[in-house]
Amino acid sequence: MSLLNDSLSFIKDFIGPMLRLKRKVFFPGIRRRETLAEHIIGLLYFAEFFVRREKLDLDIHKIREYILAHDMQEPFTPHAQNTGFDICRFGAPPALIRDKKRVERQALMLICRQFKELDAMTDSNHKYEEQDDDESRFVKALDALLPMLNIVLDKGRTNHVDNITFQQWRTDREWRIKQSPPLWKCYKEEVLPLIVKNERELFARETAQQKLPL
Numbered sequence: 001m002s003l004l005n006d007s008l009s010f011i012k013d014f015i016g017p018m019l020r021l022k023r024k025v026f027f028p029g030i031r032r033r034e035t036l037a038e039h040i041i042g043l044l045y046f047a048e049f050f051v052r053r054e055k056l057d058l059d060i061h062k063i064r065e066y067i068l069a070h071d072m073q074e075p076f077t078p079h080a081q082n083t084g085f086d087i088c089r090f091g092a093p094p095a096l097i098r099d100k101k102r103v104e105r106q107a108l109m110l111i112c113r114q115f116k117e118l119d120a121m122t123d124s125n126h127k128y129e130e131q132d133d134d135e136s137r138f139v140k141a142l143d144a145l146l147p148m149l150n151i152v153l154d155k156g157r158t159n160h161v162d163n164i165t166f167q168q169w170r171t172d173r174e175w176r177i178k179q180s181p182p183l184w185k186c187y188k189e190e191v192l193p194l195i196v197k198n199e200r201e202l203f204a205r206e207t208a209q210q211k212l213p214l
Helices: 003-020 036-054 060-070 078-083 094-098 100-114 116-130 134-153 157-161 166-177 181-197
Strands: 022-026 033-035
Touching: 003 036, 003 100, 022 036, 022 134, 022 157, 033 036, 036 060, 036 134, 036 181, 060 116, 060 134, 094 100, 100 116, 116 134, 134 157, 134 166, 134 181, 166 181
Parallel strands: none
Antiparallel strands: 022 033
16 A cells, blocks of 8 residues: 555544544533543643653653553444543443453454554553553643643533542542652642542432442
8 A cells, every 4th residue: 555545544534533532521610521531631741741840750751652542442342432532430230341451452452453553652541551650650640630620620520420429539540640749739639629528529329229330
């Protein structure tokens, strides 16, 4: 195939799904939920801001690579292709959540076969999943924290629409944020007190039936 045909195929078959895939979080100030591409852009810019502001001894270039690579497989899972959404612990069937890693590994293998030019990015995806350095742990923590900051700005719309309680959110997210000491410090000292103060506005009420899938 020619370069032009390969380029058009890449835009259609890789970039297109990245732009279209929806996430559960509503985008602040907009009626719809955010896309995966918007999530990645938010992570890129916020990571740059946070690392520079706090003068962290982290490799910002490695952080950018992990952000670009960490969710690259999500649009290519059967669930995403059938529903148009990523696999989210809030509301997804327990069996799907338990199978999430395997399904996403298969999707990544599909990308490797179809787009050999993305070998370096798939390597970054593997390194991110290993969580063996401070940069990958920072991205994992930020991936859990940034959606909550968006929800704060949006006055809890996502949690009320999807019936997510404060305890459910803490169970799912806090262990991830703990992976990065600077982000955990920010969360514990500034974000959590704000959330506790505004819990009724930001979260759905707890019911006897509500449990986070294990």
